[in-house]
Amino acid sequence: MDIRKREGFSGERHIIVLPTSRYQTIIANLPIKETYVTKIGFFPNAKYHYAERSLGAQENILLICLDGAGTVELNNEESYRIKENEALCIPRNTPHRYFADKLAPWTVMWIHFYTPNTKLFTQDEVKIIPVFGADRMRRIQHNFSELLELADQEVSLPNLLSSANYLLLILTDVFLAKEEVIDKQNILLQKCVDYMNQNYQQELSLADLARVSNVSPSYLSAIFKKYTEKSPIDFLIHIRIEKACMYLKMTDLKLYQISDKVGYQDSFYFSRLFKKNTGKSPKKYREEMNNINPFPLN
Incomplete structure (x- = not known):
């Protein structure tokens, strides 16, 4: 019934x-x-x-x-x-x-x-x-x-x-x-950026970053573009260049050593990438930093 x-x-x-x-x-x-x-x-x-x-x-x-x-x-x-x-x-x-x-x-x-x-x-x-x-x-x-x-x-x-x-x-x-979606995207983004900061010395591809983030490469790229206006790889380069700037200012490491520390085995490629992103060669950047540093490196 x-x-x-x-x-x-x-x-x-x-x-x-x-x-x-x-x-x-x-x-x-x-x-x-x-x-x-x-x-x-x-x-x-x-x-x-x-x-x-x-x-x-x-x-x-x-x-x-x-x-x-x-x-x-x-x-x-x-x-x-x-x-x-x-x-x-x-x-x-x-x-x-x-x-x-x-x-x-x-x-x-x-x-x-x-x-x-x-x-x-x-x-x-x-x-x-x-x-x-x-x-x-x-x-x-x-x-x-x-x-x-x-x-x-x-x-x-x-x-x-x-x-x-x-x-x-x-x-x-x-x-x-849409805040829950946004929250999830922010969490995903932060997780990936944290991974980059901890592993920038290693060789990392978009596929590697997507696998760690448990999303597709295209989705990860879309999230980075939305919130940072950069691709994941460009953001990784940004992190590496920042780290390189720190080494150039704070240490007397050779250029090839710094290049290796920030994930680039080819120091010539690293130099070109550094100049492209900062407008200066690594050598010029170090010289300028030493001139304004009260404790210049010998």
Whole structure:
């Protein structure tokens, strides 16, 4: 027997905030214009949860799965299975139905909302949105809880402004936030730079650096270009030239010794590379540094 349930889940919160004419009057005068909530709900462990709208809803519907799984079907054609820490937005006026998984029913937060910023906060192509990162999910849940509490209070301009702001924070975290990706890229970059600093004396190729970083050479090159405007190998050269400058200033090592210390067996190639990057030959650089050094090398 196919059992379907639309409401009445243990711990459920379900609030409709739209219907009053006073609400509409206030909304019309809000600085945020049409970015506002019409319905909001939280269904924990929503066994037999089922909703169907053959003509779609007048608003966008954002579904955020916290646990378990559920399925969303659009236009009787496309089907999406949403799992823990994933979200999906059903565009307004899109025929749909969605329901909880029978074996692992979802715990789901949902928001019906309007927004004029469709290019930012909805999608031309419907797709599952992974909500990466514990911090990001904690923010979303916190802002959702605040929004739920405000929706349950009296209709007023301050409450509606606050609600709109919490909604915008949620939409930003779901649709726009990339900080976890950026954090991962920064960690990857730092790990690779640390490896370069510790191993600049060795022969290192792009393939070597990519293998150590556990990414493809093309991806590593893209990350370095994005954050340093250099390729990985150019950045390695930068590190080696800096080390060579230190040896030229602080030691009396011969040029071929310094060349070997910074990873170049061919001292002539090293000299050309040094001049290309500093505008001076190693000999000229050392002479100039000795002239301004209060303790010149003999």
